[in-house]
Amino acid sequence: MPTDLDERPWPSEDNSRIPNWVYSDPDNYRRELDRIFYGPFWSFVGLACEIPEPGDYMRSVVGEKSVLVTRSADGEIGAVLNICSHRGLEVCRDKFGHGRELMCPYHQWTYDLRGDLIGVPFRRGVKGKGGYPRDFDPADHGLRRLRVETVNGAVFATFDENAPAMRDYLGEEIWARLTRVFDGRALEVLGYHRQRVRANWKLYPENMKDSYHASLLHVFLISFGLYRIDQKGELLQDPRTRAHNVVSSIRNDLDDVAGTEEMRSLKRDFQLNDMRPLASVKEYDDDVTIQIVTMFPAFTVQQQNNLLQCRNVVVKGPEEFELVWTFFGYAGDDADLRRRRVRMANLVGAAGLISIDDTEVFEFSRAGMSANPDRNCVVELGGRGIEPPVAGDMVSEGPIRGFYDLYRRIMYDRRS
Amino acid sequence: MIDDRHAVQDLYAVQDLYARYSECVCDDALEDWPGFFVEECLYRIVPRVNHDRGLPVSLVLAESRGGIIDRLTAIRNTMVFAPRYMSHAVTSVRVTGREGGDLLSRSMLTVHQTMSDQPTGLLLAARTFDRLRFDDGVLRFAERVVVCDTESLPSTIIYPL
Ligand code: FES
């Protein structure tokens, strides 16, 4: 049934204009939850190494719904909705747990880690009185199970049976980059950061696709030569959806720069007193120093030199999200490599020398967009189409237009 | 229990250090901030979950006074953020022990943040575990570990804790 949302005009036929209301409108947000976060798309729910033993479980989130990611007795990883079938309580409030079963504290219905209801107190009543009807079948009242797929230790879940398998979902090129980092080696979590950002969730994946801002906003990054727009780089898109992306780049020498006269914030005279947070060693078979894989709708995994992190966006309403950082390495890392990863964490996260620029400007975005829903963003860098930029060209907002190509097809019934 | 005059003097010195440190941050006199640390120091802000699970990643890590100066350079010159005032409340200051010439101390810390155009809000609640050293006759941090209960931070951490 068409609703107001379907009648609302998009400001341009193509995606070179994005209306500000998509970043604040509550009806639009509710539809995003239904069609995107609870639709046939995959959400990141954690790393398998966070629940290493049979009987381990942890809380995670899909959309706004709490889920439990579990490793059942047979070692298999699953995910269930964290809500008791009896009266709707969140069954588990602990971040991490271990046990044979999950017991709801209210009336002590118990479930096994696959979600099957295995215990109902007073099912037959007391002294022959009361109890559940004869035809009450616990098999009908298990925890809602999600579909789960684990990609070399990264766990993804979806409510929708129709979601394609992860490899097909991402497409070959993006899959290859995701599995360059999740390459089959056992993973090890090095820590977490969590922060609230008062802005719309889409700004995060857009930012991670946006190579334009990286060389302008991030003075630290460019001043210390970690990234510049003139570096050899790649912007990849999944050619079918246009909505999964990779931004990657290879560092070149500080002096070997072009286009820096347009980078007003470039400051060449800064020097670090303690260089250890930047000291990296070559770790992969290629020379890629930054690789950002952005998966629709809102999961990012980034390699920056030896720094590896998942950046997961958890939606909290139309104008707020939580950014959950999971820092990781490989279980086989030696002490030196682990220390490098830990030191580099200074660059990113909730106090990151680079990353705070992003989360701060998102709140500037909210302030501007929320009060001006009738205005539009101009997204014309690199043209107006959704084609990926030609190889090596980083000066394009094509990936953001690509995101909205899929987004509009999912979200609005009346438009193509 | 405070059992001698030395202990009272130590506690006074520690409280005085915490007060001056808070004033440095809240008065926005950050140029003085590195001077609160000895040259070979360790400064960490850690989410409590990492601390409790023994995970090594910090929110902020500096392993020398140079690292502290680097963060100051970033705050003053490279980071992009909205203007704000900080307000530190340090309570329950206690000297918990001595090791060599060092004093071990801890405190409870709450930090409020005031953004322009907004009412004051709570940024975080934390505990600090510190190692203090008389260095050139001045008490300085040899180690400062701030463990943040506030796991889901309502905002970025720009200024020192
Ligand atoms: S609400 Fe869970 S057992 Fe009653």
Ligand SMILES: [Fe+2]
């Ligand atoms: Fe950025």
